[in-house]
Amino acid sequence: MSNYVVAIDQGTTSTRAIIFDKAGSIISVGQKEHEQIMPQAGWVEHDAAEIWQNTQEVIGIALGRADLTRHDIASIGITNQRETTVVWNKHTGDPVYNAIVWQDTRTQAIVDRLAADGGTDRFKEVVGLPLATYFSGTKIAWILENVEGARAAADAGDLLFGTTDSWVLWNLTGGPEGGVHATDVTNASRTLFMDLATLEWREDILETFGVPKSMMPAIKSSSEVYGVAEDSSLLRETPISGILGDQQAATFGQAAFEAGESKNTYGTGCFLIFNTGEEIVHSKNGLLTTVGYKLGDGPTHYALEGSIAVTGSLIQWLRDQLGIIESAPDVEELSASVPDNGGVYIVPAFSGLYAPYWRPDARGAIVGLTRYANKGHIARAALEAVAFQTRDVLDAVNADAGVDLTELKVDGGMVANNALMQFQADVLGVPVVRPVVAETTALGAAYAAGLAVGFWSGLGELSANWQEDRRWEPAMEQAEQDRQLRLWRKAVTKSMDWVDEDVR
Numbered sequence: 001m002s003n004y005v006v007a008i009d010q011g012t013t014s015t016r017a018i019i020f021d022k023a024g025s026i027i028s029v030g031q032k033e034h035e036q037i038m039p040q041a042g043w044v045e046h047d048a049a050e051i052w053q054n055t056q057e058v059i060g061i062a063l064g065r066a067d068l069t070r071h072d073i074a075s076i077g078i079t080n081q082r083e084t085t086v087v088w089n090k091h092t093g094d095p096v097y098n099a100i101v102w103q104d105t106r107t108q109a110i111v112d113r114l115a116a117d118g119g120t121d122r123f124k125e126v127v128g129l130p131l132a133t134y135f136s137g138t139k140i141a142w143i144l145e146n147v148e149g150a151r152a153a154a155d156a157g158d159l160l161f162g163t164t165d166s167w168v169l170w171n172l173t174g175g176p177e178g179g180v181h182a183t184d185v186t187n188a189s190r191t192l193f194m195d196l197a198t199l200e201w202r203e204d205i206l207e208t209f210g211v212p213k214s215m216m217p218a219i220k221s222s223s224e225v226y227g228v229a230e231d232s233s234l235l236r237e238t239p240i241s242g243i244l245g246d247q248q249a250a251t252f253g254q255a256a257f258e259a260g261e262s263k264n265t266y267g268t269g270c271f272l273i274f275n276t277g278e279e280i281v282h283s284k285n286g287l288l289t290t291v292g293y294k295l296g297d298g299p300t301h302y303a304l305e306g307s308i309a310v311t312g313s314l315i316q317w318l319r320d321q322l323g324i325i326e327s328a329p330d331v332e333e334l335s336a337s338v339p340d341n342g343g344v345y346i347v348p349a350f351s352g353l354y355a356p357y358w359r360p361d362a363r364g365a366i367v368g369l370t371r372y373a374n375k376g377h378i379a380r381a382a383l384e385a386v387a388f389q390t391r392d393v394l395d396a397v398n399a400d401a402g403v404d405l406t407e408l409k410v411d412g413g414m415v416a417n418n419a420l421m422q423f424q425a426d427v428l429g430v431p432v433v434r435p436v437v438a439e440t441t442a443l444g445a446a447y448a449a450g451l452a453v454g455f456w457s458g459l460g461e462l463s464a465n466w467q468e469d470r471r472w473e474p475a476m477e478q479a480e481q482d483r484q485l486r487l488w489r490k491a492v493t494k495s496m497d498w499v500d501e502d503v504r
């Protein structure tokens, strides 16, 4: 009897395999970090072969820890860091270049070139996204323009593109021997190439970017059987039946299935998704329009998204580059060593500013420094920056949706930080709510995979699994909230207009 579902969560910093039971409870976890390769300022790469190796290992670890075999597993779901771009040779299975990660800004010159004709919003009406380095399209173009032999191989039909969901799926289903080359609608909606209304690749846009259609994966729903794991896999013959980009997966795992529901995930970056149901809503306030989910032949659910590039990675930066903490959770003690931020504000525009500003010319800034400031204030300002950025995005959601969200469902690695969650409620002025299962990303992929094979009966059963763990009520005086936001927004202006011919 197959009583469990496995979710593979291929994230920016690590790859996890998590086994869930029918109640949506975690049975076991396997996790491995992979190397962050940063050859130049603004460049971030991953070794796709390492990611595939880690994927196989974490599946083995999760199965081993739970003492389960493939016979216990009903199906496999995949969720992934979105936009990160892998291009590989379909005959050998070898990537032609390291995966170019979503945070990487090397393609700004390609963005500028394409924007010269029609501006950064030239494709937005069709694909929901502005032209920006964030999305896969310019990353594929960069590989074809800069990696020796790539253009000719692509034109000959030898190369495949995929985000890491496609890369894992293709390898898991046999690689060069019959691997399935597909992605789901949520990941496809992050490329700049998918028409949101038809859910098909736009040949005219592919042509504008110089990307042959033969490289592109088939676009499937988020919940259907794509293929089965190959014979050499520990999970051989198990169907792979769910794929969602990680932020959409977290929304699904939070059971935010209906229009008006939302969540904010605090990981490497922060991503607030607001479900707009079957309606494609175009933002007037700097949000992206994206696909939320689509189950088999069912209707497409769309969403507005506020993407913040740097949140958890700012804490990693305190740890790895400044060395003022030894591990990420140490930031709690360091920030609690001071009563307030001492007037210090950090704007972590390491990859420019994403939502709602979309300013590639911004770079990181620490402002308000005096001789009084110490590392406790820096730690505190880093955490507060996470909450302030979320406030900016929530304001944009409220303005676009014409509603005021009355609470915010949260998840991700940073929500373990109680002081951050309290400050978040304070600067939002609405309660912040954390579910029992904070691994909502993996849970959402498991749900999609389980639904496709009848492991779960429907959305009602999944909603019943959602349980509140903790709620933070706002406690800050309005005048203090106003003062904090005024200073934060002043700090944001200081980070802008920094990139020029001397600084990229």
Ligand SMILES: Nc1ncnc2c1ncn2[C@@H]1O[C@H](COP(=O)(O)OP(=O)(O)O)[C@@H](O)[C@H]1O
Pocket: 011, 012, 013, 014, 266, 267, 268, 269, 311, 312, 313, 314, 315, 316, 328, 329, 330, 331, 332, 412, 413, 414, 416, 417
């Ligand atoms: N106690 C904490 N306080 C603040 N940040 C934390 C804490 N624990 C972990 N983090 C941050 O959370 C992030 C990990 O969250 P996770 O959801 O696993 O990220 P991802 O899925 O993007 O890899 C890391 O960037 C880390 O710096």
Ligand SMILES: O=P(O)(O)OC[C@H](O)CO
Pocket: 010, 011, 012, 013, 080, 081, 082, 083, 102, 245, 246, 247, 267, 268, 269
């Ligand atoms: O891997 P995460 O959790 O940092 O998520 C990355 C996002 O999908 C990027 O769009």
